[in-house]
Amino acid sequence: MSNDNSVKTGLRESATFDRNTMAEIRRAADTGIYDIRGFGAKRKLPHFDDLLFLGASMSRYPLEGYREKCNTSVTLGDRFAKKPIVLDIPVTIAGMSFGALSANAKEALGRGASIAGTSTTTGDGGMTPEERGQSKKLVYQYLPSRYGMNPDDLRKADAIEVVLGQGAKPGGGGMLLGQKITDRVAQMRNLPKGIDQRSACRHPDWTGPDDLAIKIQELREITDWQVPIYIKVGATRTYYDVKLAVKAGADVIVVDGMQGGTAATQDVFIEHVGIPTLAAIPQAVQALKEMGMHRKVQLIVSGGIRNGADVAKCMALGADAVAIGTAALVALGCNDPRWDEEYQKLGSAAGFYDDYQEGKDPAGISTQDPELMKRLDPVEGGRRLANYLRVLTLEAQTLARACGKNDLRNLEPEDLVALTVESAAMARVPLAGTSWIPGQSF
């Protein structure tokens, strides 16, 4: 962490005790409590930027970019459900709660996703009429806390996502600090106003995969086997978790890598638990293939997806769709430079803001403050999100056509190479210019 001044003066900063590290030690000494923040892992990790596509040339035919179709639609949950979800694009909106986000933000997500032909997902706070009203396809999360859970909303959902964990905090429950527990949030969660709410990390009425199989049956019985049931796991022991989820009866599996965001969790949790998204996908795909269930139980991948290249790389590694959270919020205006002055007043800056737990978001997204909320116009936000989703799709199609694929799901690991030994080992694709996949062959 050097800068020009240190180079000029010959000062040498410790790589072990850099300024961020020392600032955290001082903060801990000042307050006596761990740092709680939002966003996802900020450390550098092997990621999709470490992969490249091998475009078509002599040995592969490319498709014409503006003339030949490249299918983007995907059907999710046709294993058991009478009404699987059909999406126009394979980019969904990840679960984010009303409470963590403002009602306007939830509405904007619903509007944008519906324009683009994809689904949104509730979160740890129940289903709001705004969200159900604007989301043509809505996935209802079934979380350990069961805040706002009720059979009427369950039957209104287009799919149910049983959440076992999330990438930002596998093994941890949700957290919503008192500043954001307004009357409406408190009422929906049946909690006293203004308390620091700590969601459970384990489901209250089942433990283990055998119980989960019975729980899934219960949800199917309550909804008369109409809608798909997803299982969402934070990426850790992904190979085993996916196998158990398939065995428990999931229609769709959602794997959330450690770059996945959160509204509030301990920094130590965000940065030190879980595995990168890149490492999780091959594990999940291997598990599905070994069970003969790849493409039969669909795989949704999330955690750090930012552009169409990331989408295409996920799909080339074997995902059926992806989910975005942080990127969707950025599209709505999170961390936008136009609010920089106000971010500065909060001790942050545009591009750095992660104190979602405080409820003071100048962009009106991760807040329950009625005045701040007004800054986000849900119609305009929805339009921006739809634009962004279209760009992700167009970019992914561009890359797929270049690889000669007329369907995003025809992308395959063979289309990829890795730039680093680490990413080659994790993604299980060869190091560029070699046929070497570390751990598999020499």
Added chain:
Amino acid sequence: MKTIDLTSSTVRDLNQALHEQALECTEREWAVTNPKGQHNLAVGLDQKLAVDIHGHAGYFCAGMNKKAHIVVHGNAGQGLAENMMSGTVRVKGDASQAAGATAQGGLLVIEGNAGARCGISMKGVDIVVKGSVGHMSCFMGQSGSLVVCGDAGEALGDSLYEVHIYVKGEVKSLGADCIEKDMRAEHIEELSGLLNRAGVDEDPAAFRRYGSARQLYTFKVDNASAY
């Protein structure tokens, strides 16, 4: 009365038939025979039905119940009446762990004993147990009432929010932030009402009351040892 025999019908048949009553009620009284411990019996009901299950039930019996009056003439497995919204669920025998988990309304009566985590994360339901409850009962309970006529296991009411807990017998230990509170006249009245609704003949004055000390509602450095 309509009878569904689970030796010749499936659980799917049973639940579908009961769900169809939500749209148009053609039969209010239902009997379920030969349940043989099957899971997910009478889940997701949404009608004022009277359902008698003659035998033991497995996991999640009466899950998410609305309006219906369900009686299990036997024991019930894990997650009995989980997330119940309204209506009444009565078990003549014992109930396994997590009975009444996250339930938001209605009345759950367990005439025998309940296992661990009875009333975990309860959100408004009233639970009356004629026997004893296992450890960690009412863990993270948010609202509603838990009445235990027998004893309570370890860590009763751990991380409690606003549930009213009444126990007649011995409490092995209290969980974090759960304390004994004064039994005032309004609590005697509330408990008396709960016992009457449950059809349980006990003297309210013989019970002790427990609730949240509300010390863990916000993060405080001084409470670090409790987390």
